[in-house]
Amino acid sequence: EKGGYDYFMLKEIAEQPKAVADTLLGRIDESGRLALDEVHIPDHVLREIDKVVIVACGTAYHAGMIAKYAIEHWTRVPCETELASEFRYRDPILDQRTLVIAISQSGETMDTLMALRHAREQGAKVLAICNTNGSTIPRESDAVLYTHAGPEVAVASTKAFLTQLVACYLVALYLGQVRGTKWGDEIDAVIRELSQISTEVEKVLATMEPVRELARSLAEKDTVLFLGRHVGFPVALEGALKLKELAYMHAEGFAAGELKHGPIALIEDDLPVVVVVPSPRGRSVLHDKIVSNIQEIRARGARTIVIAEEGDETVVPYADHLVRVPATPTLLQPLVATVPLQVFACELATARGNEVDQPRNLAKSVTVE
Ligand code: F6R
Helix, strand or coil: CCCCCCCCHHHHHHHHHHHHHHCCCCCCCEEEEECCCHHCCCHHHHHHHCEEEEEEEEEHHHHHHHHHHHHHHCCCCEEEEHHHHHHHCCCCCCCCCCCEEEEECCCCHHHHHHHHHHHHCCCCCCEEEEEECHHHHHCCCEEEECCCCCCCHHHHCCHHHHHHHHCCCCCCCCHHHHCCCCHHHHHHHHHHHHHCCHHHHHHHHHCCCHHHHHHHHHCCCCCCEEECCCHHHHHHHHHHHHHHHCCEEEEEEEHHHHHHHHHHCCCCCCCCEECCCCCCCCCCCHHHHHHHHHHHHHHCCEHHHHHHEEEEEECHHHHHHEEECCCCCCHHHHHHHHHHHHHHHHHHHHHHCCCCCCCCCCCCCCCCC
C-alpha cells in the first residue's frame, strides 16, 4: 500500500503533483474563469464581505498565513489569520459581513471546529477548506471547498498542505474575480500559471537528490533556522515545523526582517540556516532585502542553504548550498518552495533513525485540546 516507497510520507510527497492537479480539476473553465459553484455562497454575499478571518492549526495555519497575502493582494479585503486555539478563547469581532475560512485536512480538529462554531454563532459565514469528505468541520460550515489530496496517512502533512494552498489561491482569486479589482489582468495571468503548476511541482521533485545528501550530512546538528519574507515567511515556519516533528531537532522559522530584533544573536559558526528567496522579478525590493539578510548571516558564520528561483544569479556568491525551484508568480512560490523542505525533514528523520510516518507524541487527527 506504500506503492514501493519505504514510508507513506515519501509516497505522499511524490503524489503532490497529482494532488495539486486533482484539486484544480474542474475548477477553472476553458476561458480561464474560476468555476466554484460548489461553494454555494451567492456572489452578492461575497461582494458584501468586508473582512476575512482564517482559522486553522499547525500546517493548515501556515497555509492560512499564505492565504492572507493572496486575499489582501487580489481582493483588497482585510484578512487575518489566527490559530484556532487562540481565536476561540478570545473575544473576536465578527458579524454577517465576515467570511471565516476554516482550513483542516482531517475535518476533525477540535480547536478549529470550536472556532468555526464560535464564528457562526456570531453570524459570520464559514467556508471550510477540507480534505475529508463528510467530516465534522465541513458538515458544520455554510460551504466547503474540498481539497483532493486523497488520504494522507503519514502524520506529517505534505500533500494536504499543497492542496490547501491551491484551495486558498482559488478562493482568493475567485473573490477577486467576483468583486472586480484593479488586479483583473494579474488574476487572469495567475489563474493560467496555477493551472500549469503541477508540472512545476513535478520538476522540483525530480531534482531532490542533492537535498537528501545535504540532509544526511546535517544529521548530527542540533539546530536549523529558517528565514523568509512575505509568503516565504510561512514557508520558513512550515520547514521548521516539519523538522521539529520528524527529526526532533530544534528548528525555528523567522521573518527575515526580524533578524536584527533578536534572532541574529543565535547565528554561530557553521549553523545551518535555510533561506527562502522570492523571485527577483515581481517584487524586487523583497528580493534585495533577503539577499542582504543572507550576506549578514553568512558574515557571522552561518552555513547558508538557499532556496532560489532558477536563473537568480545574485544569490550564488552567498549560498553554501543552493536549491533551485522553478520560476512562479511571487504569491504561488510556496507551492514549489515547500517541497525541498519536506524532503529535507523526511531525510533528516531517516538519517537520525526516527520513525517517519509516526513521529513520537503526535496523532494524525487532534480531536482533543
Ligand atoms: C503537521 C501537521 C499538523 C496538522 C494540524 C491540523 O505536519 O500535520 O500540524 O496540520 O494538526 O490538522 P488538520 O489539518 O487535520 O486540522
